[in-house]
Amino acid sequence: MISAVGVRNVVENKVDFTQSRNVLIAAMILCLAIGIKYYDVSGAITFNVGVVTISLSGLAVAAIVGIAMNAILPGKDYEFGTDEQGDTSVNFGPRND
Numbered sequence: 430m431i432s433a434v435g436v437r438n439v440v441e442n443k444v445d446f447t448q449s450r451n452v453l454i455a456a457m458i459l460c461l462a463i464g465i466k467y468y469d470v471s472g473a474i475t476f477n478v479g480v481v482t483i484s485l486s487g488l489a490v491a492a493i494v495g496i497a498m499n500a501i502l503p504g505k506d507y508e509f510g511t512d513e514q515g516d517t518s519v520n521f522g523p524r525n526d
Contacts, residue, residue: 431488450504454495462491 465487475484
């Protein structure tokens with residue numbers, strides 16, 4: 430279900446996969462989300478911070494890496510104000526119901 434929603438978002442926002450940047454980000458997200466699940470018996474990466482044990486699933490690691498890569502890699506994959514559907518597909522503002 431999560432993958433289907435992700436594919437729908439990619440299609441609705443017209444992500445350009447002719448750019449290597451976008452292909453690299455998508456490939457890393459998919460590989461980490463699937464790979465971490467089968468890398469460890471628990472299906473998660475676990476580490477300790479002081480006395481607290483933190484466990485991140487493959488989806489969590491993939492999301493963090495995807496966000497970081499999108500912020501770090503050069504280039505823009507979307508320009509706000511050019512496509513009304515893309516601008517409003519995710520709206521974090523107050524609802525006008």
